[in-house]
Amino acid sequence: MDRMRSHIMVCGGTGCTSPESEVLIDALKSELEKVDYEKEVNVIRTGCFGLCDQGHVVKMYPDNIHYVNVKKEDARDIVNEHIVKGRPVSRLMYVAPEEKKNENKKDQTGFSKKQYRIALRNCGLIDPDDIYDYIAFRGYEGLARVLEEKTPSEVTEIVKQAGLRGRGGGGFPTGMKWKFTLRSPGNEKYIICNADEGDPGAFMDRSILEGDPHSVIEAMAIGGYATGANTGIVYIRAEYPLAIKRLQKAITQARELGLLGKNIFNSQFDFDIEVKLGAGAFVCGEETALIQSVEGSRGEPMKKPPFPSESGYLGKPTTVNNVETLANIPSIILNGADWFSGIGTESSKGTKVFALAGNVKNVGLVEVPMGTTLREIIFDIGGGIRGDKEFKAVQTGGPSGGVITSADLDTPIDYESLKKIGSIMGSGGMIVMDEDTCMVNISKFFLEFTQDESCGKCTPCRVGTKRMHEILDKITKGQGSEEDLDLLEELAPMIKDSALCGLGQTAPNPVLSTLHYYRNEYEDHVIHKRCTANACEAWNKYYIDPGKCIGCSLCAKACPVHCIAGAAKEIHVVDSAKCISCGICFRACKFDAVIKPMER
Amino acid sequence: MQINSLDQLIKIREGAMKKVNLRESGEDAESITELMVGMATCGIAAGAQEALDALLDEIEQQALENIRVVKVGCIGYCHSEPLVQVNMPGGEPIIYGNVDAERAKEIIQRHVMKKELLDNAILNKTFNKA
Incomplete structure (x- = not known):
């Protein structure tokens, strides 16, 4: 059996002048044949490395060496030096540019990756059904340290110093929220995790609960200790069955190990969590409406003050934190307030998770340091606009936010800067729109x-x-x-x-x-009664040109809503009241008789 | 069993770490190959269950030992789901995208058995983590 000892990975992303990468791959292969290594070394094409301004990027596996600006003339050196003699070709090696933005990025080795994961640190890395996986990645150490070494007011101070702000959209300083609840008199207090993610297009909270439920459980226990609460409630929408199942399993596992329950880590601190299901109303993401719903009433907001930190669930002091906010807490405790406040911008610290959706190539969940620009998120991480169309706008903050145009693409993202350009951070939905959007x-x-x-x-x-x-x-x-x-x-x-x-x-x-x-x-x-993007129903109906129609009835047979009338060999007509603008008739017609809405 | 102190937690962690070191560094004491399948709602909707079943079938067919399949959460690359990450001792982890049953078999037959990476299916990890 042949075993490949090494691989040369060539970037095949569209950014890397893709026709040329074929030439490079061929050059590498023929050099390998010359030295009889073609059976031992494989040349393969991969996705984008995210370094598109550096021309052809080639990665050597398993050595993990990156070559940049590689031309076909360099193929010989890579094969003869690196493969045959085992000496990396230093003139082609990637040198990370001086990091400008923050201290933290300096410890990123090798690649200057745009993404930095704190809230999502364990997502996709651990088995969410196995508490030992979480423990292996320093899970519950933050809770142990807090209970053994810190007072509640020290914990609230760390979170305040870290500069963590609410990730559900409001951006209220989490440390302050905790302090208010801690200061409120009373023995009975609550901490609620807001997992009622209702913003269309946002799914980071679901992903965290599905991929790393223990981080939220640990954070709630830390928050409970810091604010004086012995009961935590996760308010989660019933539409998230998998998240609910994994969360409940995680809670059970934490109880079995004594990480929830009585006298946690022998510290006299008791804490347990219950899960409440919501019926999925957008307004229940608002904390006072959420509390109403947890109590069993209609989910309607109340006027503030009094704030939940004074009078919340059952009239007791209550902290309400979003899932993503909580997922940051264990890392802040382990790495310190200075570490966290070293990431991000002046007013907004840490990272933010965005659900990148819409007309963008790489749809997905991204977590970037605050201060990253929209251009970096959409074009470098997201790979640009799908179908190589023109970028038009991006909507942040979902139904509560606004559009951002190409003029503001280079704005470094934080709570304040987004407000300044007429949008908001929101919970992190990011809908990219191309030129064809109305x-x-x-x-x-x-x-x-x-x-x-x-x-x-x-x-x-x-x-x-x-x-x-x-x-x-x-x-x-x-x-x-x-x-x-x-x-x-x-x-x-x-x-x-x-x-x-x-x-x-x-x-x-x-x-x-x-x-x-x-x-x-x-x-x-x-005024002009038209929709240039061809999206509005008044102007987006198809039409059959009577001069060209020969009555073959192909369009009528293809129409899924049967809105094209006409007998065989007679001119056909579209009933525009029924037309759903799917365009199937346009593709079915062999005589160019079906006219697209915009071409009328 | 109850964990009653930080020291005890750290001891338990040391045991658990042996199992997960492979995922980040490719270092491994047990010389086990690990396949991680992204099984959040998004991955399952994209067909991760079929990929997972195909991996398990193929492992059984080929009678492979020292290999384990782990279900994990969302890796973030929704555009290329289902995702499978292959962690083998001595090499950096490799993430494959758009893994259907066919490709899952290929991953076992070529990557795991012959150490041959698959063309046109590899995604590059674009993030660092805390």
């Missing part, structure tokens, strides 16, 4: 979501979002007027100023920001 349609989509999710307690949100959605719906149907735009602009600040909770206060954001950056598109819809 901005009116997008804001209609988000308004449809918020008006649906409005709990109905306060009028501005219940009625206001409904009216906004109606106006947007009218515009996308081609029945809008210029006055409608004025109406939207009048209504939006009114809702923002008068709604009771965050849901209503942020609901108009997508409309305001798209109106600000893409007013011309709104005007196209209401």
Whole structure:
């Protein structure tokens, strides 16, 4: 049996001038044949190394040496020197550029990777069903150290010094929250983990609970000790069955080892966790509504103050922390406040997980240090726009946020900078849109979501979002007027100023920001009666050219909704009320008689 | 068993670490090959269960020993799910993307048995961790 002793991995990403990489692969192969090594050394093509500005990147396996700017002329040296003589070719070796941003990046060896994982550190690395896997990666050491070495107020101080802020979207300093609860009088306190992830497109909390449930359990125990709570509650949406199952299994395992329960680590500290299932309402992500729901009432927000840290669950002092926020805690305890505050920007420390979605090549979950730019996230990590189309905008903060245009792509991300450009951090959904996206349609989509999710307690949100959605719906149907735009602009600040909770206060954001950056598109819809992106239903119906149709009926047979009428050898007609704009008739027609909506 | 002190926790950890060192460094005391399958909701939806079943079948067919398959959470590369990471002693871990049953078999037959990496399927790890 042949055994490969070594591999030469050549980057085959589209960024690496892909036609050329074939030439390089051929050159390497022929050099290997010359020295009779073709059976021992394999040349393979891999995905992008994320160093696209450095030309051809070649990695030697298992030596783990990277060569950059490799040309086909270099193939000989790589084979003769590295493979035959075992001497790395130093002139081609990758030298990491001086790290500018922060101290922390210096200890990243080899590659200057854009991502740095704290909250996701164990996701994809450990078996979530095995507590010993978590313990192997320093699991529960933070809890042990806190219980053996620190007082509750020291723990809150570490978290405050670290500069950790709420990752659910609000950005409130976690250490302060803990301090408030600790200071509130009373023996009975609670810590609640908010796992009611409702932002469309965001799934980092689910991934953490599915991939590393113990990190959240450990953090809740640490938070319980720091704030004086003996009971933790995980409020999780019932739509996450796998996360619930793994979390419950993890809680059971932690109890078996005495890491939850009475007298943890012989410290007299008792702590246990129960899981409460939510029915999945967006508003229950708001902490007061969440507490209502945990108590068994309708999930409706309450006015603040009193804050939950004074009077929360059952009227007792309660801390509510998001999953991702908690997942950072064990690392902060183990590595110290200075380590954490060394990552990120002036006002926002640490990292943030983003769910990268939409028209981007590498859809996925990314965790980057605060201060990373949107361009780095979308183009370097995300690989750019799918289908090599033009980038148009990115929506952060989901239905509570706004769009960011290419002009602001180089903004370093933190809580403040995103606010400045008209969006918010939110829980980390990041929806990338290409040139074919209609901005009116997008804001209609988000308004449809918020008006649906409005709990109905306060009028501005219940009625206001409904009216906004109606106006947007009218515009996308081609029945809008210029006055409608004025109406939207009048209504939006009114809702923002008068709604009771965050849901209503942020609901108009997508409309305001798209109106600000893409007013011309709104005007196209209401004045010129057209949708350049071809997305709005008033203008996106297919049409059959009577001059070209020969009545072959191929289109009618292909149509999935049977909206094309016409007998054989007669001219066919599309019923635009039924047409779903799928384009199947266009592809079925052999006579170019079906006309795309935009070409009419 | 109850863990009652930090010292006891650290002792337990030392035992557990033998099992996981392979995943990050390729160093291993037991010379066991490990296959990690991304089995969060996203991975399962993309067909990770089929990949996992195919891996287990092939291991049985080939009567391989000293190999273990581990279910892990989301690795983050949703664009290329299902994902399988191969950790073999003496080499850096390799992550494969878009692993269907066919490719899963190939991973066993070529990578695990012949130490031959598969073309066009390798993803590069693009992150560091705390």
